[in-house]
Amino acid sequence: MNSSNKKLIAIFAPFLNPVGVKRATFGLAKEFSKSGYEIDMLSIHKEWNDLDLLENMRLIRLSDIFNNFPTTGYIKFRLVSFLIAARTIFTISSYLKKNKPGILFVSMMPVVAWLGLKISGQRSSTKLVISVQGFPINNFFRRFLWRRVFQDSQDVIAESESLKSKLENMTGNSNLNYIYNPHFENQHDFDANFNNINEENDFILGLGRLTKQKNFKLLIHAFSNLTNIDNLDLLIIGDGEEKANLDKLIEKLDLSSRVKLLGEIKNPLGYIKKARILIIPSLWEGLPRVAVEAQALRTPIISSCHEGGLGEILMNGDAGQITGKNDPIEMKNAIEKYIQDEDLAKSHADFAFKNLNRFSLSSSAKKYLNIFSRY
Template sequence: MKIAFFFRRLNQGGIQRMILNCAEYLAHNGHDISVILIKKEGEYLDILDPKVRLITFGNTKANSLYKSFKAILENYKFDILFTASPPLNIFAIVCKLLTGTRTKIVISERNNTLSLFLNNRLSFSKVTFLGIPLFYRFADSIVAVSKGLSQRLATIALIPEKRINTIYNPAYTDSLSQHMHDTIDHPWLVFKQQPVLVNVARLTKAKNHLLLIRAVARVLKNRNIKLLIVGDGPLKEMLQQEINQLGLQEHIELVGFQLNPVSWIAKADLFVLSSDYEGFGNVIVEALATGITIVSTNCDFGPPEIINNGEFGYLAAVGSEEDLAAQIEHALDNPMAKEKQIKRAKDFHVDLIMQKYNDLFASLTVS
């Protein structure tokens, strides 16, 4: 099959990582795979598999986007086009309706769209939310990355839930296993003198790092710990100010974006996710793959499903620094069995998940 994945750019993020995993797997299994980017930008460009064709828009001005996309569709004649965010989903559907292309449009919902809509300022992306009920029904297929997200999307899009395919992200890969053993020279991990917690997430409002920092401050009243926050984003300066104001510079460090954060997770004692909401939560699977014990907020939608409502990790109330601190302390005293964690991670192995995508794509291209 001739399959294309369509996104804005390959900057850091769970969606971008998923695109890389899917594209690489399909390319190595005999399919003709392309990644279409509006702009040739992003930290992940350097690790795009050479078997995957990279296509970028000829013109990125707003009034030329349709023309650029139309030219790509007409030139390459893909069997399947896979998109991964509401604005791009709607853009692809509209382009198909206008051009009459025979390419099958598979749209995917990978974020907690309603929470994004309610919690962010007015923007073009937010306005496109209003188009979901109007346009999503014209997609050839719809994928959501968690059961909770499928249910929510059916309500938002005003379509039957049976039209939505729930397919978890292929977050466990062979590359992930290899990078667990990468050397990390951070002194807190090399010369470990107390438990080290690690968080991996973009520094944005939805990930609620303020909650995590304040919860760690509470834990420090009872025991000595360290926290490494892996990631970058617009809230970096504000978070550093909070760390400084609380006098936690010796206990919490923002280490910035890391191309393979699993190597940091593998050397820590506890992984903590403090998000207000998620669509799936690739990093939870990556943490499970290392065997580490996990604490996550019980947020909609992915993390509780991945750790099966507490079977493979500890859940804290969303937005509660008291409960998050308590769960961190409980987890440090009661680590989970490493083998059990790793076995759960394999439920999200690329081989298992991509077979579901193979079946879906094949069903759409049957003549």
């Protein structure tokens, strides 16, 4: 009979490009380590190379052969992802067979981890814990695989209550939990220096990758419909494949002097703090860090996306305004409401700040550790 090292947690959160899950997963790993667990950070593509590990944490490189493969471009990214996933099934299986961790904690590529665990022969002794991030697309292929993965998992934990409900509907598994992803250690520690921001006018802000999912065209259309509001600009921070289309839309609506695409900014917290409003016009979202950052900086939020965790971040309208999806007039009205009623904007921002501890590292780690203590 196989045995396992019950105090060893293997963390498997593979990614090819920087994503928000990196900081959250690493923060949790450190908290698990401080609670007496040994931690192996499993790497397939330089995931943890730039981070400082604690004394009882190890970096385990499952493979180095893909480190220099290109990860930009739609086709290249998916091809490299497929090659890495296929190889990782066997490299993670070898790791599990040799090291026998008590817990395999997975926050990305759950099917790869599940297949590796099955091949390793450790399924009866290594507890598979799946943490599901984002807002996954519901299709037949994913439903088919995830039903089987979830059945073999000790626990499946969604990052929001909304996502938990979606996963239950997708898989028919009603024995799921949810724990909010951690976004900070101390909500007072956000470094938001805006002394170097040289914007003459007040501004509202959009922030994120310039993709169809982020739906910044909705925000631009809403801004174009504002009335009786002078000296207000729209700034959008981020880059991506929709930039050219957004540039054309801005020119078409004759907004070139008032709407600015600023590109990538390494630390945008100063812009978030100085903005009159942060607006999230996405078609779908998970539990976006930018919303939590805005709440920590007491910047009011408007979102057209209610599903996937944003409704919970905004406390169903008590901590921010929620508009209809793809409705520029309703979004325009929400912007005008905050600009014209500063007391309402402040009350929403203050209420959000008071309830922000839900997304702290200590709160999330405590809930995970309570689950692990049952094993």
